[in-house]
Amino acid sequence: MQTFGFIGLGIMGSAMAKNLIKAGFTVTVWNRSADKCRELEALGATVAATPRQVVEACPVTFAMLADPAAALAVCDGPDGVLAGVSAGKGYVDMSTVDAATSVQIAAAVTARGGRFLEAPVSGSRKPAEDGTLIILAAGDRSLHDEALPGLERMGKKMLHLGEVGNGARMKLVVNMVMGGMMTAFCEGLALGEKAGLHQADILDVIDSGAMANPMFRLKGGQIGQGKFAAAFPLKHMQKDMRLAVALGDGVEQPLFSAATANELFKRAKEMGFGDEDFAAVFKAIRA
Amino acid sequence: MQTFGFIGLGIMGSAMAKNLIKAGFTVTVWNRSADKCRELEALGATVAATPRQVVEACPVTFAMLADPAAALAVCDGPDGVLAGVSAGKGYVDMSTVDAATSVQIAAAVTARGGRFLEAPVSGSRKPAEDGTLIILAAGDRSLHDEALPGLERMGKKMLHLGEVGNGARMKLVVNMVMGGMMTAFCEGLALGEKAGLHQADILDVIDSGAMANPMFRLKGGQIGQGKFAAAFPLKHMQKDMRLAVALGDGVEQPLFSAATANELFKRAKEMGFGDEDFAAVFKAIRA
Amino acid sequence: MQTFGFIGLGIMGSAMAKNLIKAGFTVTVWNRSADKCRELEALGATVAATPRQVVEACPVTFAMLADPAAALAVCDGPDGVLAGVSAGKGYVDMSTVDAATSVQIAAAVTARGGRFLEAPVSGSRKPAEDGTLIILAAGDRSLHDEALPGLERMGKKMLHLGEVGNGARMKLVVNMVMGGMMTAFCEGLALGEKAGLHQADILDVIDSGAMANPMFRLKGGQIGQGKFAAAFPLKHMQKDMRLAVALGDGVEQPLFSAATANELFKRAKEMGFGDEDFAAVFKAIRA
């Protein structure tokens, strides 16, 4: 079996690394706060003292960090990822970062002779635990193929999207569609209610036809109950809508609907719903 | 087995009446052009000379006309539906009409002692043939229950939405959500393409997650091929968006996203795509 | 001096008729409630018993009614305007009505051999009193020329816009621009305030440059004081925005900005500001 490194053992990373261990791979891990490593050590993982040691010990290392700043920080310094990169080493960053950050890390890795694969995921805790993430990979093909046995244990769907940056761009595009669907859905629910229809009937009709989808099914029920516990926080959705509109700006693609949805999410944020689920945009629409 | 009348044997009505006959009901039919009756007669239906005779012959009569004008026309005159209505008669209008037309027909039927059920459907030719329509009924409860054995042969999903007019309003709400979903989807495809992603990859990612739905699957493929044969003509979608926004005006529900989507469909209509499928809004967005 | 009839002595009509009398014209008046006629009688007007008598007595009759319903009502019946119309009679309707109503009245007048001029005005009480209205005339040219000496006493600016209906359409277009200007202005004030600028400074800067206009000057001050006494009620502006967007629908002109402004006015109406001045849209934006 292959040997893999894994850096970053938060909710997502921890679940993903476990799936690698369960699959029988030899896994070396590192996390900023060492206590998170204990559980994986108990399952059979080797714990390294630094990110550098992980990379030195493994031909291919996965990373799952919280944000662009953390993704960059783990690379730098004498104990960082880059210090461990030598010719042929593979580094697969699965963190959700912007395209520019991905390109920057890719350049640093390849400058030292290493190979880089960007591989952000779609899906949260549950799919991470179940190994059913959607993995939006982009970058070095040979590394992609070498990492594939590991990726297949973490995700149910793997795509290779071309050059580094395309993974980040795909996430924006997909989240933009998701945000637009949600505002259309919430406007429909709000209009229906005011026009004398029952929300449950609207959900039932939509769920019986060609628009039926798991998101409407799940969120529709929560909206009906006024429950907006954050699976995907509204403020993050608004940030993604904003970045998607900005991406449209860069490539000269007008996005009238997305720009309008963005303002609706802003209104919801202004009303204090930024930390609730993005379905809470309903409360800004229905108000 | 029950006896049912059926008025209006176009593409939809013909398929629906056949399902009643196949189920073993005794069916009396009428159509403006009599040749459409032949096929049903061959299957065992009785052909009446006028709408009035259908209603007189049957406790419950279904109707499926082309538009509000036809739905009103079939009611009037010495040979019309109303002339046949007496105490207790049931009239189930399954045509797609606006709420005001439904309310008008209901008033005329009940003024003569009859019972009225509005029952527009969601779904087109194929679901009509397969008996898998979604039926948005509203109005007289006793008639609904009496008609149910027949409705269950025509649809897979039957709802009773309360007072007459709610069926029409539900169709508007649902179509408005559908229009908004489509513009969000098309903006995502357009942005992705311009940002260097492959449309097939975008479709693949969306279809693998919580947004996955039959409409995106079907229309996404057609957009990719540049094929926009009308299943639901764009000009009809634009009309429904307009009416939905107007409904929002009446009940004081602002609809920022729907209003924006409406303008996108208008742009597409202005560009000459009114008779193509409503997915052709992609060409107005991507242009 | 010419003889003119004047029908409808509300706030606007009364001021306009006075200007005709002051200019030395012979004026015959009628109003639904006769007490409104006294003041004009004291100034020298003849009071007629019915609209018909006004028209019979005068070659050219002006009318200024409250709305389309009143404009139509005054025409009908044995005592109405139409009953008095004979070959060559001139009827100048200055009420604010939709294009369809204008066309309908025009057809009835011309069917009796009369001549019709649509002449809605831009401006409210003060310009009516000062004789500085803007008069948006359309229809019969010979009548326009004959009425001109009277129109010149009521307005400072007279246009002839072509066929009947164009007056109504011009009002919609102009009000739509006005509504859009107001939302842009209010968004600027709201953004500036939240960004730490003083509203007075923003008004000062705008008023010093190429955008400077009386409306911003007047409404800007009122917004700053939170005073929204209705000069032009918000609900009427919203209605005009809606009709303008509908006009765009009819002529296939997408109107993204106007549609968005319309939703903002709707939001303000929903919040309870329908009877305040249309500048109260600020409160829906700043909220």
Place this chain on the structure above:
Amino acid sequence: MQTFGFIGLGIMGSAMAKNLIKAGFTVTVWNRSADKCRELEALGATVAATPRQVVEACPVTFAMLADPAAALAVCDGPDGVLAGVSAGKGYVDMSTVDAATSVQIAAAVTARGGRFLEAPVSGSRKPAEDGTLIILAAGDRSLHDEALPGLERMGKKMLHLGEVGNGARMKLVVNMVMGGMMTAFCEGLALGEKAGLHQADILDVIDSGAMANPMFRLKGGQIGQGKFAAAFPLKHMQKDMRLAVALGDGVEQPLFSAATANELFKRAKEMGFGDEDFAAVFKAIRA
């Protein structure tokens, strides 16, 4: 008379410096390409060899650079502005830069004991030559008062807007209103034309009422002639709309109209009108 320094002699700076000389002030100038200094030298200015020398020679120095990069560049290095700043020196940057750049320069100047005033202007070549700019000053009050005799020769209107950054923010707010006004105006012209009205009539009506303003008067005529020579390039307007919407994002102010106008400008840019005047958004609307 006071002594002033002036750095940056492009179209704007050159005209502004001349107005200082004409007013009798002693002026020391510097420009990156020295030939631009000749004309001012002929009028009586002293030419310095470096930005540093200007600052060392004058208690108060004005600067008018092309963009944020140039504004920063002129400050740095052994010959730069900062090298010349000592206790009490005044530096008035009149360049159009973002708030962050202003704050950065202010910090560097004050760290050396100097005083900083941000003072971007509203108005282009003609007002610069005529000394009728609008000056949006913010920052050090004592410096503002000391610079005022000079500012009064360059502008007709001087505001002090509080802390550094407010000048830049005011420009964004004002340009955002201007962009929104223009889209409302162009939609009105487009709708009117399609509805059968003459553009000249629409312009005439608007120019006769409370909305009348120099911008509509000037741009309306140019739109009618299809002339879009850039006074303010559309791509710059779109950039400012984008930044204004982003500012709204930062302070939680939804901007539905501005976001929509931004997309219209984007569409116009995509259609190839980025280098034409911002009134060319008409061609994207009317298309």
